[in-house]
Amino acid sequence: MTTSVLLTGIGELATLDPRHGEPLGMLFDAALLIEGTRVAWTGPRTQAPAADAAYDLGGSAVVPGFVDSHAHLVFAGDRAEEFAARMTGTPYSAGGIRTTVAATRAASDDQLAANLVRLVAEMQRQGTTTVEVKSGYGLTVRDEARALRIAQQVTDETTFLGAHVVPPEYADDPAGYVELVTGPMLEACAPHAKWIDAFCERGAFDADQARTVLAAGAAAGLRGRLHANQLGPGPGVQLACELGLTAVDHCTYLSDADVDALASSGTVATLLPGVEFSTRSPYPDARRLLAAGVSVALATDCNPGSCYTSSMPLCIALAVREMGMSPAEALAAATRGGAAALGRDDVGHLAPGARADLIVLDAPSYLHLAYRPGVPLVRQVWRGGRELG
Numbered sequence: 259m260t261t262s263v264l265l266t267g268i269g270e271l272a273t274l275d276p277r278h279g280e281p282l283g284m285l286f287d288a289a290l291l292i293e294g295t296r297v298a299w300t301g302p303r304t305q306a307p308a309a310d311a312a313y314d315l316g317g318s319a320v321v322p323g324f325v326d327s328h329a330h331l332v333f334a335g336d337r338a339e340e341f342a343a344r345m346t347g348t349p350y351s352a353g354g355i356r357t358t359v360a361a362t363r364a365a366s367d368d369q370l371a372a373n374l375v376r377l378v379a380e381m382q383r384q385g386t387t388t389v390e391v392k393s394g395y396g397l398t399v400r401d402e403a404r405a406l407r408i409a410q411q412v413t414d415e416t417t418f419l420g421a422h423v424v425p426p427e428y429a430d431d432p433a434g435y436v437e438l439v440t441g442p443m444l445e446a447c448a449p450h451a452k453w454i455d456a457f458c459e460r461g462a463f464d465a466d467q468a469r470t471v472l473a474a475g476a477a478a479g480l481r482g483r484l485h486a487n488q489l490g491p492g493p494g495v496q497l498a499c500e501l502g503l504t505a506v507d508h509c510t511y512l513s514d515a516d517v518d519a520l521a522s523s524g525t526v527a528t529l530l531p532g533v534e535f536s537t538r539s540p541y542p543d544a545r546r547l548l549a550a551g552v553s554v555a556l557a558t559d560c561n562p563g564s565c566y567t568s569s570m571p572l573c574i575a576l577a578v579r580e581m582g583m584s585p586a587e588a589l590a591a592a593t594r595g596g597a598a599a600l601g602r603d604d605v606g607h608l609a610p611g612a613r614a615d616l617i618v619l620d621a622p623s624y625l626h627l628a629y630r631p632g633v634p635l636v637r638q639v640w641r642g643g644r645e646l647g
């Protein structure tokens with residue numbers, strides 16, 4: 259029998275349900291009914307239906323669980339020394355990825371799984387209830403496939419990123435590496451992946467190579483997403499829009515034509531402000547994208563090189579403080595936006611029927627997520643109708 263749980267005494271409930279108004283579908287002095295794993299009802303506390311159990315949240319704010327649509331969590335080692343060097347003047351380049359590739363190849367399955375589980379738990383404590391996990395630090399048939407097999411243990415949103423960087427053994431033969439990625443590596447990885455991705459950037463893969471990789475992935479049944487326009491202007495955003503990809507991520511250096519393409523294609527632009535923060539680089543122009551009507555998501559890009567934060571609340575604070583997003587726009591981008599970037603409509607909001615993934619904040623309002631940066635405001639996390647311990 260399905261059990262029902264009523265969360266009541268919610269001072270401020272951001273449902274992200276448009277029937278309760280845009281942009282956040284906000285209800286005050288509210289209640290939320292969970293039946294099984296799903297949200298069954300939201301509304302005023304005084305009209306709440308009966309339930310098997312009820313918890314009074316004492317005026318706390320409740321928001322949907324965060325949807326982190328971009329993370330690289332299967333790796334070994336860290337690059338703290340590289341970070342320290344960067345902070346004292348060495349610029350970031352895509353080549354640092356190779357350091358993590360060497361450490362990851364040398365690690366055991368158990369070591370990689372333990373690090374992944376640790377990071378996912380760290381994310382959950384900060385309110386993330388859906389996370390995408392990429393491969394991309396193995397770069398051999400065996401190592402990419404095992405990264406995805408391990409990632410599948412923690413999420414359905416697994417992404418094959420063999421085209422992350424050309425590994426050292428193919429330095430003189432990048433075309434040969436693309437053949438490997440689109441041939442035997444894809445064949446070994448496709449059963450364990452939902453998505454395919456490529457790093458379309460100077461120093462990584464050019465537009466033709468990225469197109470080849472994405473086309474091969476599509477033929478193998480994988481949906482496409484792309485890293486693009488992070489370190490400088492480039493063709494990646496327009497390629498993503500032309501191919502109708504679900505999301506294109508970074509979007510730091512955009513031309514007017516790039517913005518137009520995003521607005522007309524419906525491809526979600528995922529902004530990763532933790533990267534700019536951690537590499538001391540200029541932030542993407544979120545206001546320009548929002549003004550043009552582009553769908554925007556926020557994600558961490560958690561990885562050991564360019565951004566080793568797992569914190570969606572930090573990304574919300576940066577989006578507000580450094581990219582000029584309103585707190586409401588930032589919360590929407592971190593929840594419903596992330597869901598859109600994964601092609602999901604069952605998470606990222608709290609309308610009836612949604613998965614009951616939510617955060618009880620140690621604060622009276624979601625505004626505190628940006629207003630109190632660095633403060634652990636996540637008091638409880640519920641995922642699939644159960645409070646996570």
Ligand SMILES: [Zn+2]
Pocket residue numbers: 328330485559
């Ligand atoms: Zn990334």
